[in-house]
Amino acid sequence: MATEETHYLNATHGWKSWLLTTDHKRIAMLYLISITLMFFVGGTMAVLFRINLLQPEGIFSAETYNRLFSMHGIVMVFFFLVPSIPATLANFLIPIMIGAKDLAFPRINLLSWYIYIIGAVFAMFAIIRGGVDTGWTFYAPYSSTYSNSYVLTAAMGVFIAGFSSILTGLNFIVTVHKMRAPGMTWSRLPLFVWANYATGLIQVLGTPVLAITVLLLAFERIAHVGIFDPNIGGDPILFQHLFWFYSHPAVYIMILPGMGVISEIVACFSRKRPFGYNFIAFSSMGIAVLSFVVWGHHMFVTGEAMYTSVAFSFLSFMVAVPSAIKVFNWTATMYKGSVSFDTPMLYAFGFIGLFTIGGLTGLFLAALATDVATHGTYFIVAHFHYVMVGGMVMAFLGGLHFWWPKITGRMYPEAWSKFACMIIFIGFNLTFFPQFILGYLGMPRRYHAYPPEFQALNVLSTAGASILGIGYLIPMIYFAWSIKFGPKASANPWNAAGLEWQIASPPTTFNFDETPTVTEEAYDYDGARYYEPMEEVVG
Amino acid sequence: MSTHAHAPGHAASGQHHTPVPKVRTLVAVWAALIVFTFLTSWVSEIELGEWNIVVALLIALTKASLVAWIFMGVRYSTTLTRLFCVAGLVWLMILVLLTYSDYSTRGWTYQAAPWSTNKSAGSSLK
Amino acid sequence: MLGMWTFLITEVLFFGGMFGAYAVYRNMYPGAFASTSRYMDVVLGGTNTAVLICSSLTMVLAVRAAQLSKRKDLILFLILTMIFGSAFLGVKAFEYHSKWVEHLVPGFGFQYEHAPEYLHPAQLLFFLYFCMTGMHAIHMIVGLGLLTYLLVQAVRNQYNEYYFAPVEMIGLYWHFVDVVWIFLFPLLYLIGQRH
Numbered sequence: 001m002a003t004e005e006t007h008y009l010n011a012t013h014g015w016k017s018w019l020l021t022t023d024h025k026r027i028a029m030l031y032l033i034s035i036t037l038m039f040f041v042g043g044t045m046a047v048l049f050r051i052n053l054l055q056p057e058g059i060f061s062a063e064t065y066n067r068l069f070s071m072h073g074i075v076m077v078f079f080f081l082v083p084s085i086p087a088t089l090a091n092f093l094i095p096i097m098i099g100a101k102d103l104a105f106p107r108i109n110l111l112s113w114y115i116y117i118i119g120a121v122f123a124m125f126a127i128i129r130g131g132v133d134t135g136w137t138f139y140a141p142y143s144s145t146y147s148n149s150y151v152l153t154a155a156m157g158v159f160i161a162g163f164s165s166i167l168t169g170l171n172f173i174v175t176v177h178k179m180r181a182p183g184m185t186w187s188r189l190p191l192f193v194w195a196n197y198a199t200g201l202i203q204v205l206g207t208p209v210l211a212i213t214v215l216l217l218a219f220e221r222i223a224h225v226g227i228f229d230p231n232i233g234g235d236p237i238l239f240q241h242l243f244w245f246y247s248h249p250a251v252y253i254m255i256l257p258g259m260g261v262i263s264e265i266v267a268c269f270s271r272k273r274p275f276g277y278n279f280i281a282f283s284s285m286g287i288a289v290l291s292f293v294v295w296g297h298h299m300f301v302t303g304e305a306m307y308t309s310v311a312f313s314f315l316s317f318m319v320a321v322p323s324a325i326k327v328f329n330w331t332a333t334m335y336k337g338s339v340s341f342d343t344p345m346l347y348a349f350g351f352i353g354l355f356t357i358g359g360l361t362g363l364f365l366a367a368l369a370t371d372v373a374t375h376g377t378y379f380i381v382a383h384f385h386y387v388m389v390g391g392m393v394m395a396f397l398g399g400l401h402f403w404w405p406k407i408t409g410r411m412y413p414e415a416w417s418k419f420a421c422m423i424i425f426i427g428f429n430l431t432f433f434p435q436f437i438l439g440y441l442g443m444p445r446r447y448h449a450y451p452p453e454f455q456a457l458n459v460l461s462t463a464g465a466s467i468l469g470i471g472y473l474i475p476m477i478y479f480a481w482s483i484k485f486g487p488k489a490s491a492n493p494w495n496a497a498g499l500e501w502q503i504a505s506p507p508t509t510f511n512f513d514e515t516p517t518v519t520e521e522a523y524d525y526d527g528a529r530y531y532e533p534m535e536e537v538v539g
Numbered sequence: 540m541s542t543h544a545h546a547p548g549h550a551a552s553g554q555h556h557t558p559v560p561k562v563r564t565l566v567a568v569w570a571a572l573i574v575f576t577f578l579t580s581w582v583s584e585i586e587l588g589e590w591n592i593v594v595a596l597l598i599a600l601t602k603a604s605l606v607a608w609i610f611m612g613v614r615y616s617t618t619l620t621r622l623f624c625v626a627g628l629v630w631l632m633i634l635v636l637l638t639y640s641d642y643s644t645r646g647w648t649y650q651a652a653p654w655s656t657n658k659s660a661g662s663s664l665k
Numbered sequence: 666m667l668g669m670w671t672f673l674i675t676e677v678l679f680f681g682g683m684f685g686a687y688a689v690y691r692n693m694y695p696g697a698f699a700s701t702s703r704y705m706d707v708v709l710g711g712t713n714t715a716v717l718i719c720s721s722l723t724m725v726l727a728v729r730a731a732q733l734s735k736r737k738d739l740i741l742f743l744i745l746t747m748i749f750g751s752a753f754l755g756v757k758a759f760e761y762h763s764k765w766v767e768h769l770v771p772g773f774g775f776q777y778e779h780a781p782e783y784l785h786p787a788q789l790l791f792f793l794y795f796c797m798t799g800m801h802a803i804h805m806i807v808g809l810g811l812l813t814y815l816l817v818q819a820v821r822n823q824y825n826e827y828y829f830a831p832v833e834m835i836g837l838y839w840h841f842v843d844v845v846w847i848f849l850f851p852l853l854y855l856i857g858q859r860h
Contacts, residue, residue, distance in 0.1 A: 237641070
């Protein structure tokens with residue numbers, strides 16, 4: 001075999017070269033391993049509590065069930081979804097997409113990973129010691145005064161992980177402003193970069209409020225100063241205001257990068273420049289701004305003032321508009337495009353359909369009257385899983401498949417990947433569609449037991465969950481397999497446009513031998529050279 | 540004392556040539572800040588009812604603006620920096636004002652009442 | 666520099682949560698909040714405000730000195746800034762101690778003899794007092810640490826008209842901490858009449 005080319009994976013060896021690296025690509029890999037582990041921790045909890053829900057009277061105790069769903073939420077939100085695409089795919093790709101050698105602050109990048117790990121250790125410690133039973137939302141006064149679980153430990157884990165998120169966002173913002181290659185104007189940026197830039201803005205503006213909220217909660221729990229305790233003058237709703245001021249924008253931190261991925265995939269597999277590039281770019285910014293003025297829709301039934309609720313309801317309808325704009329633009333991109341059905345595109349189709357359902361059901365919840373009926377039921381659970389799992393996780397998997405050849409230099413097996421995508425799609429819908437019905441029929445969430453008439457739908461949901469779980473395991477296996485045994489990939493197996501496809505797979509440590517000068521608009525798919533049939537991928 | 544109108548060359552870090560501020564200006568701002576501190580303490584002794592907090596915040600805002608504009612160099616900064624400055628304040632306002640609006644409007648209830656007490660008005664629908 | 670401004674935005678929002686809590690509770694309990702001013706020493710608080718303002722002046726003069734490659738002036742102004750900062754913390758420590766002695770620390774035997782009907786909301790105000798000034802003090806201490814780093818580097822002649830970015834950045838941080846105090850002073854010390 002010819003001498004192996006040097007790239008970022010084999011340029012240096014030894015654990016120090018990985019644990020002390022400042023190469024954004026290696027840090028992205030460190031993150032990828034960490035969040036995958038956390039995904040399976042959170043997923044295990046889901047399996048357990050779905051087993052509990054097979055029986056109307058429950059199988060575990062209420063106490064145990066409460067801890068399971070709480071830890072599932074905390075792990076999935078703070079340790080999987082929030083970092084997912086930004087810390088892995090965006091970390092890897094943003095410098096390359098803008099023609100830079102690394103991010104603006106490489107050491108802060110590494111620091112953010114270590115901070116994430118420390119936060120994860122706190123969270124794992126809380127899990128091992130028995131977990132938290134307050135729900136991932138840590139509502140006072142239960143969390144601050146009455147809960148006997150490891151609230152402080154879990155809260156500290158969340159507090160620490162928040163700083164990892166802030167540093168990542170800060171890094172992306174400065175990088176996109178200051179490190180673009182000559183000729184890479186804002187209007188030539190890939191939409192993936194726009195999406196992650198907007199995400200960085202949200203991270204920087206919102207996460208500090210989570211930090212102070214968790215800190216106030218900790219003080220309340222330790223010293224009982226009364227800030228959230230109604231018995232001594234405090235207001236538990238204040239906790240909810242402060243908590244949701246971050247946590248609502250947080251859901252946009254979770255979804256925006258996924259939307260960026262979909263823009264890239266749809267463009268490549270329709271062989272067309274994204275329709276309405278400006279609209280998609282500005283809608284990312286619009287979502288970033290509007291996401292901060294809608295948090296009250298989580299509090300319609302917990303005692304928020306009526307007129308404030310009306311204002312939040314109206315604004316929540318508004319925030320749906322930019323997301324809808326994106327969906328229309330992706331669809332328009334496919335129209336009269338040359339659509340192929342490779343695995344990343346299948347995931348993109350899944351995203352567009354499922355995210356739309358999730359987003360539309362969000363409108364049901366933005367309307368005050370219907371929210372009153374569905375708040376605290378499985379309707380909400382189904383809604384956010386449709387956007388987060390049907391949307392975000394599918395986007396993440398789609399992005400992983402799309403850029404896998406670039407990241408690892410290997411291709412995954414196409415037949416298995418399509419099969420896994422189908423399993424995931426079927427399993428997902430079987431799990432969560434019944435939950436819409438359950439919620440509509442009135443089954444409350446966060447209860448370990450339920451009236452017997454809901455059992456059939458719950459059994460369906462659990463069956464779906466087991467299929468979904470298998471669906472997630474399959475890519476883990478073939479991705480791992482592909483690193484050693486997968487066919488080697490060329491620099492541009494998809495014939496895609498973008499700077500990342502013009503360098504080697506995998507890239508060298510400093511990405512570019514010379515800083516590129518950008519002269520063309522982004523997504524130059526109209527040029528005839530991209531209209532060749534896709535070549536055999538084996539290099 | 541000698542002052543340069545412009546720093547020769549540019550700072551290795553930034554893309555902007557930061558002009559060197561005049562000591563006069565800096566001391567003047569310092570003096571203004573001290574005066575405002577006395578002012579705000581003095582005004583707080585005067586009973587103005589709910590306007591006390593307004594005056595206090597206005598004075599504080601003036602002081603903060605002086606610090607930002609002169610001491611932090613926003614007067615020489617790029618539009619982007621100013622945008623970031625303003626954005627931070629705007630987001631703070633969103634947090635405080637929108638949360639506050641919940642509490643201040645809790646008492647605003649709405650009493651539903653029929654539009655008309657004329658019984659025959661509704662019966663035409665039957 | 667953009668990175669430091671971005672970081673300062675995060676700090677605005679971080680303190681902002683506490684300002685939000687303050688706004689809500691002051692609106693809810695105006696009488697109780699006003700009654701706490703008799704325990705706040707305006708002379709000390711005002712002096713501390715002046716001390717911080719002086720430290721901001723010396724800080725910006727330090728940045729200016731670096732810009733003009735005046736190493737001795739830079740070192741002098743950095744030291745002065747640190748002296749002012751430490752003086753601030755010293756006064757704060759004294760104030761905290763007197764609060765402790767007067768049983769005004771929430772969660773540690775809080776008492777409010779002169780107006781028992783305001784006990785709980787006053788405890789809220791004092792909690793916010795300790796929380797906000799405490800966070801501020803922590804930021805000051807970090808600032809002193811950063812200034813120490815600058816001082817060491819300045820002594821080693823690392824800064825001149827071509828390279829003074831760290832001085833400028835840490836200057837921004839220091840001014841920001843001053844701005845936070847500019848708001849804390851009226852909100853915590855000047856709520857009600859004291860006589």
